[in-house]
Amino acid sequence: MATIELDDVTVTAPTADGEVVLLRDVTARLTERRVVVVGANGSGKSTLARLVNGLVSAASGTVRVDGLDVATDGPAVRRRVGFVFTQPAAQLVMPTVLEDVALSLRRHVKDKREREARARAVLADIGLADRADTSVHALSGGQQQLLAIAGVLACEPTVVVADEPTTLLDLRNARAVQERLLSMEQQLLLVTHDLDLARRCDRALVVEDGRVTCDDDPERAVAHYVESALS
Numbered sequence: 393m394a395t396i397e398l399d400d401v402t403v404t405a406p407t408a409d410g411e412v413v414l415l416r417d418v419t420a421r422l423t424e425r426r427v428v429v430v431g432a433n434g435s436g437k438s439t440l441a442r443l444v445n446g447l448v449s450a451a452s453g454t455v456r457v458d459g460l461d462v463a464t465d466g467p468a469v470r471r472r473v474g475f476v477f478t479q480p481a482a483q484l485v486m487p488t489v490l491e492d493v494a495l496s497l498r499r500h501v502k503d504k505r506e507r508e509a510r511a512r513a514v515l516a517d518i519g520l521a522d523r524a525d526t527s528v529h530a531l532s533g534g535q536q537q538l539l540a541i542a543g544v545l546a547c548e549p550t551v552v553v554a555d556e557p558t559t560l561l562d563l564r565n566a567r568a569v570q571e572r573l574l575s576m577e578q579q580l581l582l583v584t585h586d587l588d589l590a591r592r593c594d595r596a597l598v599v600e601d602g603r604v605t606c607d608d609d610p611e612r613a614v615a616h617y618v619e620s621a622l623s
């Protein structure tokens with residue numbers, strides 16, 4: 393299993409009259425297979441998730457994935473960390489379903505024919521084999537999210553970071569995406585407002601106002617979050 397290490401990490405962003413702190417003094421060593429991040433809107437969850445593949449940089453402190461520093465080994469870290477966004481359309485770039493998966497595979501499989509065969513196998517695995525030649529825009533939101541996840545997994549990452557991956561999906565598609573993410577062998581760092589889903593993970597971080605205020609087993613952490621959010 394992969395290891396994500398955050399050591400005294402603070403993230404800031406510039407404002408018109410100085411800077412704002414988005415995340416403050418976060419330290420955690422994450423080795424569990426499924427780690428969930430919960431917290432109120434605007435508390436800093438996405439900022440925490442984005443640190444792990446360098447989409448957001450730390451102002452101070454270090455972020456490491458399997459010992460590699462995101463600040464100095466960015467490309468090597470990004471090869472290990474796949475990212476699933478809330479909006480799947482954000483990461484579907486090719487015209488057809490098959491081409492999109494094949495593009496994800498371009499660094500891993502050099503031979504074009506072999507790449508196409510692998511892409512077809514990936515599509516069969518997620519149940520989209522019959523949509524291979526369809527436009528990515530003709531897929532439903534749920535199918536697009538499954539395709540985005542397939543593209544990420546095809547690159548064989550050791551960590552998958554998913555930022556509210558089921559927020560836009562109906563119950564059935566949300567379930568399909570959840571099961572795919574929870575059952576995969578890769579380490580999952582999941583941001584979600586779905587507390588039932590959070591309870592199925594192995595460890596939970598609660599973020600409040602840019603700080604990790606609870607780091608515990610999910611039952612206890614979710615209880616802490618509910619108590620704090622509703623009090």
Ligand SMILES: Nc1ncnc2c1ncn2[C@@H]1O[C@H](COP(=O)(O)OP(=O)(O)OP(=O)(O)O)[C@@H](O)[C@H]1O
Nearest residue numbers: 405406412414431432433434435436437438439440
């Ligand atoms: N680049 C930026 N510049 C200024 N403020 C920012 C920037 N990025 C994020 N913020 C602010 O930092 C806070 C934390 O944002 P973040 O997206 O991490 O929250 P979140 O917990 O993921 O929220 P949500 O549940 O609504 O997605 C928010 O108040 C947001 O407006």
